[in-house]
Amino acid sequence: MGGGVGGQHAESEKAARTRAREQASVSVTADNVAQQPPEIAAEAGRRRTFAVISHPDAGKSTLTEALALHAAAISSAGAVHGKGDRRGVTSDWLEMEQARGISITSAALRIDYGGCVLNLLDTPGHADFSEDTYRVLSAVDCAIMLLDSAKGLEPQTLKLFDVCRARRMPVITFVNKWDRPGREPLELLDEVEQRIGLRPTPMNWPVGIAGDFRGLIDRADGSYTKMHRTPGGATRAIEERMDPAQAAEVEQEAWVQAQEEVELLGEIGAHFDEESFLAGVSSPVLFGAALPNFGVSQLLDVLVGLAPAPKDQPDAAGVGRPVTAAFSGQVFKMQANMDKAHRDRMAFVRVNSGRFERGMVLTHAATGRPFATKYTQAVFGSERSTIDTAYPGDVIALVNAAALSVGDTLYVGPKVEFPPIPSFAPEHFAVARAKDVGRYKQFQRGIAQLDSEGVVQVLASDVRGEQAPVLAAVGPLQFDVVKHRMEHEFRAPIELAHLDYSLARRTDAASAPAAHALSGAEVLTRRSDGELLVLVHNKWRLRVIERDNPNLVLEPLLAGGVETDN
Ligand code: G4P
Numbered sequence: 001m002g003g004g005v006g007g008q009h010a011e012s013e014k015a016a017r018t019r020a021r022e023q024a025s026v027s028v029t030a031d032n033v034a035q036q037p038p039e040i041a042a043e044a045g046r047r048r049t050f051a052v053i054s055h056p057d058a059g060k061s062t063l064t065e066a067l068a069l070h071a072a073a074i075s076s077a078g079a080v081h082g083k084g085d086r087r088g089v090t091s092d093w094l095e096m097e098q099a100r101g102i103s104i105t106s107a108a109l110r111i112d113y114g115g116c117v118l119n120l121l122d123t124p125g126h127a128d129f130s131e132d133t134y135r136v137l138s139a140v141d142c143a144i145m146l147l148d149s150a151k152g153l154e155p156q157t158l159k160l161f162d163v164c165r166a167r168r169m170p171v172i173t174f175v176n177k178w179d180r181p182g183r184e185p186l187e188l189l190d191e192v193e194q195r196i197g198l199r200p201t202p203m204n205w206p207v208g209i210a211g212d213f214r215g216l217i218d219r220a221d222g223s224y225t226k227m228h229r230t231p232g233g234a235t236r237a238i239e240e241r242m243d244p245a246q247a248a249e250v251e252q253e254a255w256v257q258a259q260e261e262v263e264l265l266g267e268i269g270a271h272f273d274e275e276s277f278l279a280g281v282s283s284p285v286l287f288g289a290a291l292p293n294f295g296v297s298q299l300l301d302v303l304v305g306l307a308p309a310p311k312d313q314p315d316a317a318g319v320g321r322p323v324t325a326a327f328s329g330q331v332f333k334m335q336a337n338m339d340k341a342h343r344d345r346m347a348f349v350r351v352n353s354g355r356f357e358r359g360m361v362l363t364h365a366a367t368g369r370p371f372a373t374k375y376t377q378a379v380f381g382s383e384r385s386t387i388d389t390a391y392p393g394d395v396i397a398l399v400n401a402a403a404l405s406v407g408d409t410l411y412v413g414p415k416v417e418f419p420p421i422p423s424f425a426p427e428h429f430a431v432a433r434a435k436d437v438g439r440y441k442q443f444q445r446g447i448a449q450l451d452s453e454g455v456v457q458v459l460a461s462d463v464r465g466e467q468a469p470v471l472a473a474v475g476p477l478q479f480d481v482v483k484h485r486m487e488h489e490f491r492a493p494i495e496l497a498h499l500d501y502s503l504a505r506r507t508d509a510a511s512a513p514a515a516h517a518l519s520g521a522e523v524l525t526r527r528s529d530g531e532l533l534v535l536v537h538n539k540w541r542l543r544v545i546e547r548d549n550p551n552l553v554l555e556p557l558l559a560g561g562v563e564t565d566n
Contacts, residue, residue: 036324037355040391044323047393048307049119049350050172051136053161054146055154059176063146063290064109064120070236070296071111071118108348108395114304119393123160131424131454131474132333135406137163138421139332139350141393142170142307144299145283149175149182149210152191161196168280170308173200174299179289182210186261189270189285199282201272202265204298206287207251207258214251215240216287216295217258219265226250227294237293278308310393313352316417323392326413327354327362331404332421334453335397336489345453347401349410352418356390365409365417373398406454423528425557426457426472429499429535430479432486433468439492440467446490451527456482459524459533470499470524472533501535503542505554508532515552518545533557 054060111118121140123133137143143164145157153161164171175188189200207224208214215226224247228238248255276282284302288295312320313330321328333348362371390396398404407420434443447469451458456478459470473479479496487493507515507523515534516523520541523534534554536542546554 036326040324040353040355043355043391044393045309046116047119047310047391048116048142048303049121049140049310049393049395050142050144050303050307051121051123051140052144052146053123053137053157053164055148055151055156058146058148058151058154058157059290060123060146063144063174063176063296064122066290066293066296067111067118067120067300068109070293070300071113110394111300113300116304117391117394118300118303119395121395131478133160134163134424134474135332135421135454137167137169139330139348139395140169141310142172142303144303145171145173147173147175147188147192149177149188149287150180152183152188153195158196161198165196165280170278170280171198171283172299172302172307173198173283173285174295175285175287176290178206178210178213178287179292179294180211184209185287186264192283192285198280199270199276200285201270201277201282202285202287203272203302204286204295205258205262205265207247208254212254213289213294214254215247216298217247217262218298219262224251224255225298227292229292236297239297272306274306277306310352313418316419321353321416321418323353325353325416326411327356327360328352328409328411328416328418329356329396330418330421331401331406331408331410334401334404334406334455336449336453336485345400345402347398347404347408349396349398351390351392351394351396353392354412356394356396358388360412362410362412363415364403365411365415366405367403369403371398371401371403371410405452423454423457423526423557424474426474426504427502428473428476428479429459429501430471430473430496431464431468431499432471432482432494432496435493435495442490442492443486443494446486446492448527449490450482450485455485458527459535460527461522461524463522464524469527470535471496472504472526499535500537502538504533504535504557505542506531506557507534507555508553511551511553514549515554518549521545 052060052063109120109122111120121136123136137160143160145161145164147153147157161171173192175185185202185206189202192198192200202219204216204218206213206216213227215224217224222244224242224244226240226242226247228240230237242250248259251258272284273282277284284306286295286299286302288299290296310323312322313328315321329349329351331347331349334345335348336345356373358373360373362373363369364371404410407418409417432447434440444466447458450456457472459472460466461470464470471479471482483494483496501522509532512523512532512534515521520537521534523532525531526533536545542554545552
């Protein structure tokens, strides 16, 4: 308006310059958004990026295979995958993993289904925790909580669910192994509601008790899908759709009982509600059995229909970066040594905005340096394929990524930086020493490298000295990875002496000397960010310390918003 022109006389030169700069930068940003390929919004809208959280043995690998099989079976009708094939997508990079038959690494499996691209990020399946598991959850928009119908909520599921809750992440619940004897469905739902406060809203309901799984009632329209096994569960289950009258005739008693339970669900108002689902307050529940592929297409349909597409990600200043803006992404995982033929280091990047094209030169926000992307891959397990284009929600693997660290932002155009991925509260601590003092240089290099990759957190103090850093981990398996890599990759075998601490608190420079003088506690500096951490034996000792020293700064470490109870 005219006021702006009149006001210019009063505006100082400096203010005018600042305003011009701001306008210029706004127009650069606007240009940048305007120049983006028009399909980005649509491509982002059809992405569903999720992870499965579960306790070991609940059936995560089986479900992953079933989802892939299902989607593949649809695109290449008649494809038969034996169990041998099913093992094909499990992660098996490190020799140690192969020896133990466990999966330590994480990658993404892409499934094309129902016009959507489903990106399933793999989380480690073993009993020990590692920070990787948590970091993967920072790169997804939704989680599937997989429960064993006989066991209900188990410890690892609870821990992972806490991370989802802290991030207010939408959670879909899949009750697995319904083909085996298990618990009452209503009892399982009750457990979910009572123990974790997540309101279950069943999307379907099983006909036949656990162990006598006949099929599923779709609560939306009351229709019935009878499931028929295929030999060995190697292909998709055969699904026979029936209307309620037919179903009543075929299933008899089991149908009557299931109907009564469905009516009860209606009476207690257990209906799907989008708002509370997206806020992580209620959870759509599905029943099934991954092994014979029962209920898998229903789960895929819910992912496509209800799971959220990638949203605008807040940058470090809290401003949402539109998914349609120029390319940006964040490293959520580093992986070394995936290919024995050449020692490479790979960065897994979740695309947050824009279109990624192989060959693009990105800017590394932490250093301002260019990062060439000639070699970019989609990786799952031992399979790799070159990736040419990616959209928000997709995961790309950048090779030769020695300069990158977990949490780093890469972008094109005007600078953007996403907030760091929180480092999680360590619960296991050990002092590392080089077995061969003659290889101290390699020892130092290896420890620094593993620290920057986020394999463990490295803590140090003047008292302990450079030769004896303290390694801090969320799960003890991280120590095994460090030992293995120090020996085989850096040729600097180490000894680890476990420390009798089980929790850490953040302190400040003023409180550090007093905290260090406490018995049963020690102050160390975290190398990656310079934070001062107080290590304490256990929560009882901490309580005494807090009671006796009310003025000491002892802040809980945010494990992605989660404080573990130890
Ligand atoms: P995880 O990745 O969560 O650790 O579990 P995984 O898929 O390996 O499954 C653990 C066990 O549970 C496997 O049996 C698997 O076959 C079985 N399982 C998974 N889903 C179902 C299901 O829906 N129904 C039934 N009946 N079993 C299921 P295993 O004996 O340990 O291994 P395997 O010999 O079958 O390979």
